[in-house]
Amino acid sequence: MKYIIHDIDHLVFDFSGVTSLDVEQLTECIRTWDGWKNFTPNQTRIVFPGNGATDVRARLGEEWLKSWQTDNVSATRFWWPGTEPGAVVGLISKKGSFDFSTTDVVIIDDVISSGTTVSKIREQNAIWMPKTHWHAVAWIKQRACRLKGFESTFFGVEVGEKNRRVPINSLSTLLTNVEIAESYARRNFPNPEDFLTALAALR
Incomplete structure (x- = not known):
């Protein structure tokens, strides 16, 4: 599984094999952590x-x-x-x-x-x-x-797993830095061009 940090609120990104993690939900988890008390x-x-x-x-x-x-x-x-x-x-x-x-x-x-x-x-x-x-x-x-x-x-x-990390990147980085996006696609997808096309549609 690959993960993308969904940090651009007005965009929707959907690609097979990629899980989007919503930053607002993750931020609320931090705000409401019991440990603060x-x-x-x-x-x-x-x-x-x-x-x-x-x-x-x-x-x-x-x-x-x-x-x-x-x-x-x-x-x-x-x-x-x-x-x-x-x-x-x-x-x-x-x-x-x-x-x-x-x-x-x-x-x-x-x-x-x-x-x-x-x-x-x-x-x-x-x-x-x-x-x-x-x-x-x-x-x-x-x-x-x-x-x-x-x-x-x-x-x-x-x-991820205890003995293996999984790919993570933010949507904002992948959209603004083409070099990072291309490297991420080549390393993590058998169909990198399809992934890059899906990103390009959001630019």
Whole structure:
């Protein structure tokens, strides 16, 4: 099975073998997560890593987020065939500045695929936040990801298998970046031209 994050509200995309995941439903799952009641807003920081989390933040809305302390943290993911995924991430606080008041950090992303990015953020920042418990939340989680060291996790939906990740991409990316769309089609469909034609009809 392949998955597309349906993040363009006025379009409908339907293609055999592809499951569309509605971002409004996934966002509402995050908003209504029971875990929020375990956190004290003025002692909790919600962290959005890199570009992938930008849409999640926008859809959660500033009205909902205003009760919490929020941070955007730089995160660049990289991967080469035959190697494990990697990430370069930034710091939540300034280097050399310890934070003893934050009890919980909740990292929110769109997709947690390997777990590398959120784990790297925890590893890079834990030394500066020694009293903090770490949590990972996302629209979508690949079952094959690894999340050690997190107090709790929550996901709108889990996909794939424990030993195999499945293809995921957003509809907006596939429509705006032809190169990514062509690569996605070639790697994942026996009939890539049919998939690309279906996308082209929406442009």
